[in-house]
Each structure stands twice: as C-alpha cells, then as structure tokens.
Amino acid sequence: MILLSTGIALLLIQAPRLDEELLEAARKGDLPAVQALVGKGANIEAQSRYGQTPLFFAARNGHAPVVRFLLGKGAKTDVKDSFYKMSLLSAAADRGGVDVVAALLDAGANGSDALGIAVYRGNKEIVELILRKAKPPADELSSALQAAEQAKQPEIAAMLKAAGAKPPRKPEAVVAAEKLALLVGTYKGDPVGEFTVQLKEGKLFGMTQGQSFELGAFDETTFGLVQAPQVTLKFNVEGGKATKLTLDQRGAQFTLVRVEEK
Amino acid sequence: MRHLTALLGICLAAQAQNWPHFRGPMAAGTADGTNPPMSWDVEKGKNVLWRTAIPGISVSSPVIWESTVYAVTSISSDSKSEFRAGLYGDTEPAKDTSPHTWKLYAVDLRSGGIKWQRTICEGVPKTKRHPKASHSSPSPAVDAKRVIVWFGSEGLYAYDHSGRQLWKKDLGVIDAGWFFDPDYQWGVASSPVLWKDRVFLQADQQKNSFIACFDAASGKELWRTGRDEIPSWGTPAVLEWDGKAQLVTNGTKAIRAYDPMTGKLIWSLKGNSEITCPTPVAGGGLIYVAAGYPPIQPIYAVKWSAAGDITLQGDATSNEHIAWSLKRGGSYQPTPLLYGGILYVCSNSGVLSAYDAKTGERLYQQRVAGKGGAFSASPIAADERIYLASEDGEVHIVKAGPKYETLASNPVGEVMMGTPAFAKGMLVIRTMKHLVAVGEPAPGSRPASGY
Numbered sequence A: 001m002i003l004l005s006t007g008i009a010l011l012l013i014q015a016p017r018l019d020e021e022l023l024e025a026a027r028k029g030d031l032p033a034v035q036a037l038v039g040k041g042a043n044i045e046a047q048s049r050y051g052q053t054p055l056f057f058a059a060r061n062g063h064a065p066v067v068r069f070l071l072g073k074g075a076k077t078d079v080k081d082s083f084y085k086m087s088l089l090s091a092a093a094d095r096g097g098v099d100v101v102a103a104l105l106d107a108g109a110n111g112s113d114a115l116g117i118a119v120y121r122g123n124k125e126i127v128e129l130i131l132r133k134a135k136p137p138a139d140e141l142s143s144a145l146q147a148a149e150q151a152k153q154p155e156i157a158a159m160l161k162a163a164g165a166k167p168p169r170k171p172e173a174v175v176a177a178e179k180l181a182l183l184v185g186t187y188k189g190d191p192v193g194e195f196t197v198q199l200k201e202g203k204l205f206g207m208t209q210g211q212s213f214e215l216g217a218f219d220e221t222t223f224g225l226v227q228a229p230q231v232t233l234k235f236n237v238e239g240g241k242a243t244k245l246t247l248d249q250r251g252a253q254f255t256l257v258r259v260e261e262k
Numbered sequence B: 001m002r003h004l005t006a007l008l009g010i011c012l013a014a015q016a017q018n019w020p021h022f023r024g025p026m027a028a029g030t031a032d033g034t035n036p037p038m039s040w041d042v043e044k045g046k047n048v049l050w051r052t053a054i055p056g057i058s059v060s061s062p063v064i065w066e067s068t069v070y071a072v073t074s075i076s077s078d079s080k081s082e083f084r085a086g087l088y089g090d091t092e093p094a095k096d097t098s099p100h101t102w103k104l105y106a107v108d109l110r111s112g113g114i115k116w117q118r119t120i121c122e123g124v125p126k127t128k129r130h131p132k133a134s135h136s137s138p139s140p141a142v143d144a145k146r147v148i149v150w151f152g153s154e155g156l157y158a159y160d161h162s163g164r165q166l167w168k169k170d171l172g173v174i175d176a177g178w179f180f181d182p183d184y185q186w187g188v189a190s191s192p193v194l195w196k197d198r199v200f201l202q203a204d205q206q207k208n209s210f211i212a213c214f215d216a217a218s219g220k221e222l223w224r225t226g227r228d229e230i231p232s233w234g235t236p237a238v239l240e241w242d243g244k245a246q247l248v249t250n251g252t253k254a255i256r257a258y259d260p261m262t263g264k265l266i267w268s269l270k271g272n273s274e275i276t277c278p279t280p281v282a283g284g285g286l287i288y289v290a291a292g293y294p295p296i297q298p299i300y301a302v303k304w305s306a307a308g309d310i311t312l313q314g315d316a317t318s319n320e321h322i323a324w325s326l327k328r329g330g331s332y333q334p335t336p337l338l339y340g341g342i343l344y345v346c347s348n349s350g351v352l353s354a355y356d357a358k359t360g361e362r363l364y365q366q367r368v369a370g371k372g373g374a375f376s377a378s379p380i381a382a383d384e385r386i387y388l389a390s391e392d393g394e395v396h397i398v399k400a401g402p403k404y405e406t407l408a409s410n411p412v413g414e415v416m417m418g419t420p421a422f423a424k425g426m427l428v429i430r431t432m433k434h435l436v437a438v439g440e441p442a443p444g445s446r447p448a449s450g451y
Helices: A002-028 A031-039 A054-060 A064-072 A088-096 A098-106 A114-121 A124-134 A138-150 A154-162 A177-181
Strands: A185-189 A193-200 A203-208 A211-217 A222-225 A228-238 A241-249 A252-259 B048-053 B063-065 B068-076 B100-108 B114-123 B147-150 B156-159 B165-169 B193-195 B198-203 B209-215 B221-227 B237-241 B244-249 B255-258 B265-269 B281-283 B286-290 B299-303 B322-326 B337-339 B342-346 B351-356 B362-367 B380-382 B385-389 B394-399 B406-411 B421-423 B426-430 B434-438
Touching: A002 A031, A002 A054, A002 A064, A031 A064, A054 A064, A054 A088, A054 A098, A064 A098, A088 A098, A088 A114, A098 A124, A114 A124, A114 A138, A124 A154, A138 A154, A138 A228, A177 A193, A185 A241, A193 A241, B063 B421, B068 B434, B100 B147, B114 B156, B156 B198, B193 B237, B237 B281, B244 B286, B255 B299, B265 B299, B281 B337, B299 B342, B337 B380, B380 B421
Parallel strands: none
Antiparallel strands: A185 A193, A185 A252, A193 A203, A203 A211, A211 A222, A222 A228, A228 A241, A241 A252, B048 B434, B063 B068, B068 B100, B100 B114, B147 B156, B156 B165, B193 B198, B198 B209, B209 B221, B237 B244, B244 B255, B255 B265, B281 B286, B286 B299, B299 B322, B337 B342, B342 B351, B351 B362, B380 B385, B385 B394, B394 B406, B421 B426, B426 B434
C-alpha cells in the first residue's frame, strides 16, 4: 500500500516535469527527445504558461520533423496562445517555414491571421500554399490584398487578385453633418483607454494617445481610419445619440462606451 | 582620440552634485539648482563643452561622482555588429556571437579627458542580446569609495576611483529574454544600486530569479532572496521616507518591496505587464511603479505604509495600501518622473502624460514636441524644466507644470538610449558613440574648440 501510494506520488511529480521537458524539446526541435518523452507518457497537449503546446513551439520554430511526428500522434491544430492570441498556423506562417505550414494545412489547421502574417513577411511560397490549400474567405483575401499593396509587394498582390481578392471598399461615403455630430464625444474602454471623436470642418477625427486620425465613412455609423481603413469603428446610435463604439482591428474587437460630458 | 577642450568660466566646486547611479539619487531624475542648459547643437558645436568618443555599443547611462563621469561599453570584434534603434516589434536576438571586450571609462567632468580606462573582461558573450540592447546595458553605480559595474553573465566588478580593481564576482549565466520563447535571449539591463556600502542587484531571468545584496567593500554576499519571477529589466530602487528605507522592485508576477538590510519581503502587489522595465520612484509618502506592455499597462501609487499582499481586488483602483492606480497609462521603457507634485510618464512613442501625483487625475497627454518619436531614455528634470532624450537624436525640453509647453528641441545628432545626467550647469549625455557635455559657458569665457 505504501509502495503503491509512493509510486503514484512519484508519477504525479514526474508528469509535470515530463511535460515541461517535452515543451522544451519541441521548442528546440529535438526529435529523439520528443519521441522518448511522448513514449514515457508526456502529454502532447501540455501547455506553457501562455497556452503554447509542443506542436505550437515546434511549428513556430520551424522544426518540421517534430511537427510531423506530433501531428502523427494526433496533436491538436486548433491552438492559440493565450497572450498574443496567435493561431498555430499563423505562428508557423510567421517563422516556421514552408514545410511546416504545408504539414499543418494538410492536417486541417486554419487560422484567419495566417495569410496576413505571410503577406507581412513577404513570403510568396507560404501565401501560395495558404491560397491553394486553405481557400481563405473573401474578407481575408481583401485584407491581405490591402496589406500587400501597402507593403509594396506587387507579386503577392497579383497572387491574391488571381485568387479572387477584391480591393477593400474605401471609407468615402458622404454623411450629413448633423449625423456626424451625433457621434462626437469621448469614449472609454479597455485596452484602448480613451478615444475622443471630434468634428472639424465637416470631417470626423478620432484622437487617442495624443494622436489624431481622420475617419472616413462607409455609412452613417461605420467608419474606417482614412490612413488604415482596415481599422474600423462601428458606432451604436440609440435615441438620437451615440452610446458606444466598437473598434475592429484585424478581427480583434474592442468596445468603448461613450462618457457623458460633466 | 581627440576630444574637445575648452576654457570655461564655469566653476565646478569640489562638492559637485553627484549622480551616483541610473537616474541619479533614489532614481528620482531631479537636480534643482544645477541650472542645466536650455539650448545647444552638438553637430554645430553650439554650447558643447566637450565630446569624447567611446567605442562599442552600450545603452547604459552615465553616472557622475564629483569631477568624474563613469561610463561602460562593450566592443564587438565584429565591426558590423547589429544595433537597431527605433520602434519595432522584432524579438529575434542580434546575431553577433563574436568575442567582445567590456570596458569602464573614467572621464573628467570639466574637460572630457579620459582619466583612465580599464578592460574589465573579454570573451564571447555567454548569452545573446536584443538588437536594441547591448552587452553592457546596466549603468554603473558609484559612491565615495568605488565604482560598481555589472555585465550580467560576464560578472560583477568593483573598482576604486583610480581604476584599481577591488573585487569581482561571477554570478553565473543570467538568462533574461522573451517570456514567450526562452530561446530568445535579450540580455540584462537592470543596473546595480549602491546604498550604505551595500550593492543591490536584481536578476530576474527565465529560472532562479533573485535579488541580492553584497558588501561593497569586499563583494561578500550578505543576503539573497529568491524571486518567483520571469525576466524583467527594471533597476531596483532604495527609496527612503520618514527615516526608513525600502528596496522596491518592478516585476511581472509582482511588484515587491524588501527590507534592504535583510532581504525580507515587506509587501507585494500583483497585476502588471508581462515585460517590465521602469524603475520605482517615490515622493510625498507614495511609491510609484509603472509598466507599459500588455496585458495591462498600470501605474500604481503605493502608500509608504503598505505591508503584506496589497493586490487590488476586482475592479478596485485603491485600497488601504494603494492611494490610486490606473490600468492604462504606464510606460514600457522610460521610468516615470515625479516632479513638483506631478507624475510624468513618457511612452516609448513619445506621448508625455502628466498626472496629479496625489490623486492620479490626468492633467494632460501630448506628443513631445508635437511629433513624439522613439524614447528609451527616462525623463529627468531640473529648475522647472523636463528633459526628454529621444532615440532620434534630439533632447526636448518641456516646461514643468500642469499644462504642456515645449521650450526647446536641441539636436545631438546621434542615437540616445541612455538617460542623461545633470551636473552643475551641465547636461552629460551618452550617445551611441560619445559622451557629450553641453552647457552654456559663462560670459567672457573662450568658446570651445572644434571637434
């Protein structure tokens, strides 16, 4: 009985250690160590403090043999880290290399931010892979096209257009001044902080962190930053006045509530 | 190496104001009565007292004891060793793994002449560094008897004022880097602090973080307290109030204060950025600690009487130990400045915010000089003027007070990463390639000679 409980206790102590070693081995691309640790019972879905799994580490660091081994063992591909909220596929598109991205796509991995990351890195091979295997939706293609044009990547832009990417609509709608005036005010919310909307010479401006941005209209309540229209602001108007706005930055949304003037 | 010499009308008294470690006494960054200059142009030689070349790469800050400026550097044998200033988010370490030489310089405060220089150590750095960092990022610490320098994995050293080595210690590899991936080594930056013949070091790293105290005369370790911490880069501060002292440290898992004589924990506060760089500062019975990286960028004003776990609960912004706090507004690298009852916080992108130090009410938020820029150096203040040194090569001067006003923007012509130091009538600036002293010569003095 004593021996049994001691053994169980030992197992309980060893398990986290094995998991930690597996995370490290995967990060370093040490395939023999990864295989040995999995064989000893290390959890292939073990997580770091930030939600990274062995597959996430191996994919991000471009260790294709380890990636293939872990995928063969059924490692999950729908992983996002808890800090940067980066998908496993986008981590691979960032630094993992073509072989890793191909292996993940073949295993069914997807991540809406991966195409944008590949465009940012100017990696034509990975862009081509994602377009061919993942068939991103229209809005992702549109955002990626805009990013490619802004980054002066004409070859990638051409690839995206060939895949059906349409230029994103520009915030150029004309909105009456009295409608714009309803949106003026100060809005607050984490993590943005304070965002002040002002009307100057018929144009709407947003101000935060000491910096001012011109806002262009898609319609009466949806606006985009003129210099970066992929960043959109959707105002909620109730009873003739704006009550809150939702800021959307590449899919990340933040809600700010309007603060009444004292 | 040619340096500027000038016949000056400035009288530098033997009892000059000292700037003994990073950001001066108690890391406060203030020096009223020194009357630093309002305008200069280093490239044109206007109001430049001297300029002394320092080789290598260093993001450390100069320190001053009486008539000597001390500076450290690390020199790579690879002449193309990478350093990148500016605002960017790359995490990959610099690729230079060639042999380096670490040096300490003692420079004459009046003339800029090199009194002596010492090669402290040589070899291949034991860890990598961030491309925006150096292998000699910690600033020296100095008192009447010695200069202390720390180069992380390369060791801790003490020299007397004539350049004689007093002692050295190998504290092992200090592995500080990205919390997200421990293979991304960034190097250390926390500077040693001298107080009452004791040296304090904060070594937050991937494993086995600690804070330690050494006897300044012998290097003997007096105490060491382990810290449950991930890498951080802030310098600790020995803060004094009402006859008592606390050794206060910034950190991700907790902000902590210790008894500097024993290393015993006094209070701890959870809720901080995942990367912490600013140093705590104090005044008016409050201790201010800030940080500026996700997930929150807090500013805390902790009461001197704090004790135990003082962590705020729920959405509270104050409690019996914390006078006020904000979840947003903290700075990533520059340490906040407490001056004239106002807490000034400068972001990495050059947005200067001013808060009522007692209540946390924000008084203003403005881009420095209307344009911001890239800022790693911490703001400092003297005689109602705040000095902000940018990586872009300008020192901006802002009027102290509840309303923002730019007084001047003075070109230096080089990247500035370290925080300048005040001396009587002077500002001593560490640029990437030089130590520069600027000041307005007294009427009738001969102008400085050319470079």
